[in-house]
Amino acid sequence: MxxxxxxxxxxxxxxxxxxxxxxxxxxxxxxxxxxxxxxxxxxxxxxxxxxxxxxxxxxxxxxxxxxxxxxxxxxxxxxxxxxxxxxxxxxxxxxxxxxxxxxxxxxxxxxxxxxxxxxxxxxxxxxxxxxxxxxxxxxxxxxxxxxxxxxxxxxxxxxxxxxxxxxxxxxxxxxxxxxxxxxxxxxxxxxxxxxxxxxxxxxxxxxxxxxxxxxxxxxxxxxxxxxxxxxxxxLASADTVRITVEGKQTHGAAPWLGVDPIVTSAQIVSALQTVVSRSLDITKEPAVFSIGSINGGSRENIVPDSVEMLGTLRTFNEEMRTGAKERITRIAQSTATANGAKAEVSFGPSSYGxxxxxxxxxxxxxxxxxxxxxxxxxxxxxxxxxxxxxxxxxxxxxxxxxxxxxxxxxxxxxxxxxxxxxxxxxxxxxxxxxxxxxxxxxxxx
CATH class of the missing domain: 3.40.630.10 (Zn peptidases)
Structure with a gap:
């Protein structure tokens, strides 16, 4: 395994x-x-x-x-x-x-x-x-x-x-x-x-x-x-989830001149908690979604261009698996758009049914x-x-x-x-x- x-x-x-x-x-x-x-x-x-x-x-x-x-x-x-x-x-x-x-x-x-x-x-x-x-x-x-x-x-x-x-x-x-x-x-x-x-x-x-x-x-x-x-x-299905948030780099002292992908990513992580708790019928089968890695930025006074997040999705039902993927993609992209940023979501290459x-x-x-x-x-x-x-x-x-x-x-x-x-x-x-x-x-x- x-x-x-x-x-x-x-x-x-x-x-x-x-x-x-x-x-x-x-x-x-x-x-x-x-x-x-x-x-x-x-x-x-x-x-x-x-x-x-x-x-x-x-x-x-x-x-x-x-x-x-x-x-x-x-x-x-x-x-x-x-x-x-x-x-x-x-x-x-x-x-x-x-x-x-x-x-x-x-x-x-x-x-x-x-x-x-x-x-x-x-x-x-x-x-x-x-x-x-x-x-x-x-x-x-x-x-x-x-x-x-x-x-x-x-x-x-x-x-x-x-x-x-x-x-x-x-x-x-x-x-x-x-x-x-x-x-x-x-x-x-x-x-x-x-x-x-x-x-x-x-x-x-x-x-x-x-x-x-x-x-x-x-x-x-x-x-x-x-x-x-x-x-x-x-055993559950498993999908590696990769979310890349694209913003606009600027000085940390003037964030209004750019688009902050770190703040956007934080909002995405919070919103993604509703995928299991509010979007999936867990009385049918359990499910787990976790973000395990966030990487972005190089120093304290630079708002970076991008942030990459990695997570894992586990389900016991293929219909729930498909629904969760759709919800993860929609939440990430919509939250990014609301902040003036862009989010790309991909699943894999590690993927198990x-x-x-x-x-x-x-x-x-x-x-x-x-x-x-x-x-x-x-x-x-x-x-x-x-x-x-x-x-x-x-x-x-x-x-x-x-x-x-x-x-x-x-x-x-x-x-x-x-x-x-x-x-x-x-x-x-x-x-x-x-x-x-x-x-x-x-x-x-």
Whole structure:
């Protein structure tokens, strides 16, 4: 996920109780006992490999759009498993195609590979010391959001399921995605694509067409090995909002000779508070709009020409998202006009739709998730953070769930922090959950 705010929201919301019998109201369709046994045996064989891959990727992190080493590691592994492998999808994306021995539907499993511009302070023996260019400047790099675990877990799932190829009724696509965290260099235009959006544009959900897609995200605020799920919206849409206010520069001692973009910007910020409080029906879904950056001016006695503001918009409903964008634009431009200034409003390049789990598919997969976690699942609340997994869900029904990785023996920092870490003993549950939902879907369709 690209922002710390979603992780805070998840953390605050994890007061929901672990469900003792979460799947009882749903059709108890899952894999056969023989298949479950084969999964467990395969997972036991690859568990140490998965830990080793995670540590290797953690020690050699790569920023968004720079995932050259990681994508090669993944592609080489998938080729050794005998899969048809496509590289360079949406940037450094890798897609492995496992065609089962029996005819059937097509399922996609997704993991993200990129790291963050964060300096690690975990003290781990495999801690990152990597430095890379971020927005033109040298920056330390760290897997502070668990994408190293996502990649390693899905590599493990690929190996386990490749060993069961003959009995799989259908096809499984393994999607290893770059650039989930956004851009590591300024894009050439507001329409620039990266991550899931770029992979979808490159046809990752076609040839063969994907019928259902699944993914997970680790969370160090949920007990290790517990799976968090939610039907419907689980993560918010997210739009970067950029507002540029153009005034007229003058001496600070004679402001009447110019147009003050700082005062205008202050009025715009105040007026924008009504977008959520007065313009959106928050009895339907919650929403958040925040201005996080204001830049303008060079010294105390000069009224500047312009001010730039940056903010973030989060919603759980696409209609509300559209309405909020229209209201933000109208307020900014009208307030600027009233002050004799001009305001330009743009959205992006970072933009994510609502991550919304298909209700029918979620209900059908709950028994598999429950079995994968030995009954330890919990219904999590909506979180105001965002994930570009939503791009895949716009093409095919999908379910995105949470894997608890909170260590019992030590405190760890939240995602996007220098002390973020996770409990590697949760990896078998992560592997089992992805494999179980894929096979359950294929065997029951």
């Amino acid at each position: 690209p922002t710390a705010s979603r992780h805070t929201a998840i953390r605050l919301g994890l007061l929901a109780a672990v469900l003792a019998n979460a799947g009882s109201t749903f059709a108890e369709q899952t894999v056969s006992p023989d298949t479950a046994q084969q999964l467990d045996q395969g997972i036991a064989r690859v568990e140490s490999k998965v830990v080793a891959w995670r540590r290797d990727i953690h020690q050699n992190p790569e920023l968004s759009g720079q995932e050259i080493r990681t994508s090669k590691l993944v592609a080489d592994h998938l080729r050794k498993l005998g899969m048809k492998v496509t590289t360079g999808v949406g940037g450094h994306g890798v897609v492995g195609l496992l065609e089962g021995g029996l005819p059937g539907k097509v399922v996609a499993l997704r993991a993200d590979m990129d790291a963050l511009p964060v300096q690690e302070a975990t003290g781990l023996p495999f801690a990152s010391k990597a430095i890379a260019k971020h927005m033109g400047k040298d920056s330390p790099v760290m897997h502070a959001c668990g994408h190293d675990a996502h990649t390693a877990i899905l590599m493990g799932v690929a190996e386990v399921l490749a060993g069961m190829k003959a009995q799989i009724p259908g096809t499984i696509k393994f999607i290893f995605q770059p650039a989930e965290e956004g851009f590591s260099e300024m894009p050439s235009s507001a329409d620039a694509q990266r991550g899931a959006q770029a992979m979808v544009t490159d046809g990752v959900m076609e040839n063969p067409k994907v019928d259902a897609v699944f993914g997970l995200h680790v969370a160090p605020v949920i007990p290790s090995g517990v799976i968090g799920w939610r039907s419907g919206p689980i 609502v991550t919304s789990n298909d209700e029918t598919l979620t209900e059908a997969m709950l028994p598999a998730l429950k079995e994968a976690a030995n009954g330890k699942i919990m219904q999590v609340p909506k979180a105001a953070g965002a994930e570009d997994f939503s791009e895949y869900q716009q093409v095919a029904p999908g379910v995105f769930f949470i894997l608890g990785v909170k260590p019992e023996d030590r405190p760890v920092g939240p995602p996007h922090s220098p002390t973020f870490d996770l409990d590697e003993s949760s990896f078998p549950v992560g592997m089992r959950s992805l494999a179980m939902v894929a096979l359950t879907y294929l065997e029951n369709n």
